[in-house]
Amino acid sequence: MRLSREAVLRAAVALADEQGVARLSMRTLAEELGVVPMALYKHVSSKEDLLDGMVDVIVAEIDPPLGERAWRTTVRSRILSARTVLQRHRWARQVLETRTTRTPAVLAYTDSFIGMFLDRGFSVDLTHHVMHALGSRMWGFTQELFDAPEPGSVQSGPAQPGSAQLEEMARRFPNILRIATASAHGEGVVGRGCDDQFEFEFALDLLLDGVEGLHARGWTSARP
Amino acid sequence: MRLSREAVLRAAVALADEQGVARLSMRTLAEELGVVPMALYKHVSSKEDLLDGMVDVIVAEIDPPLGERAWRTTVRSRILSARTVLQRHRWARQVLETRTTRTPAVLAYTDSFIGMFLDRGFSVDLTHHVMHALGSRMWGFTQELFDAPEPGSVQSGPAQPGSAQLEEMARRFPNILRIATASAHGEGVVGRGCDDQFEFEFALDLLLDGVEGLHARGWTSARP
């Protein structure tokens, strides 16, 4: 069975999906494909290239923008589509963050994303700033703060109620504790009981509300 | 001259500042200190621990919140203080992103950050969502999109006007090009001619405007 760039990329995505990106090395991937490591280099010029290709694969999974709807629904639903894709491929966020060169597929997505604004009457100026304000949110993720111990990390789990660890925590970081306990509805403790999807949409809508206001009143940056 | 954890961390920060975090290995750091690599492990339990410690060093550089000012000015100026620190240590963003466990110093900063809201009358509920919405912005950075080729990467430079590369770009990614040329005031081309600080404050203020509105009208999440 012959290899191909497509086959290599698909296998890499699958392996990262299952084992996490940390377990993805040229050697493990080669073994997965029943081939010697160096064989991959006939289809991929380097590991960076491999990762770029993997990003391309998942970018292709993001839905294209829908018909003639208003900018806000179009943008919103596309971002949420990106988010479901990134949810399927949990390694993607991390890989995306480390990409230094943008592949054509990524540029194409970005271009089309910008188009959703420009084609619906946004000024180039406002669109530019909005893109910066959205930042990585256009990919459907945000820099999370408290959360997500990598699968496989030793994270002594949520603190047990009444434990010394928790008391120490309460003394030194009372504010964090208040947030944490509140968001866990009073039951589980420090562990993340909050709804990621809700948080994401909350932040997204906050931003979109702001953008809507600026657009409505014809905002433009004061800079020449 | 004896080593110490402090000395090791300071040297690591200095080395990362000068050479970039990519050039920071246990070996290079040891050599910098005129010592054998394994000596570091008497002061630092692993490279992860080293990076955690480096984060602690720079977190300590962020200004504490000022007096009794209104929440918005307090939060805003603190975030901008964090930003100037992160600007001094350009590797910090990348390192912060990869941290998986939060050190006491990081938790303390977060706690104090949350306190700026709670102490000024924000509900626990709203504060929680606001923290998520701010995300990494509380550290003074955002996921940049177009920019910042790592120093040392081969990035064929901004496209030359009239080059075939630029024409290709114009055909395939017209929207990106419009944004890029506009933000570069018509002179330089695809390269980033835009003002990072302005973009950061624009996005930050957009968010803070939204938060202000929610707080003013006593917003609370509908969830039980």
Added chain:
DNA sequence: ACCATAGGTGTACGTTGTACACCCGTCAAG
């Protein structure tokens, strides 16, 4: 029938983090 070429193989190198055994200088207790 030829031979160029695409694609898989084998070996090898340099770099990384770090485990483990060692060894030495300092200082407290006898």
Added chain:
DNA sequence: CTTGACGGGTGTACAACGTACACCTATGGT
């Protein structure tokens, strides 16, 4: 003054990584 524990620097070694280079082999166009 001796002793012995111990904090801290050393040396060697290993496994895993990305990948350069030379090689082999089956395919397919001329």
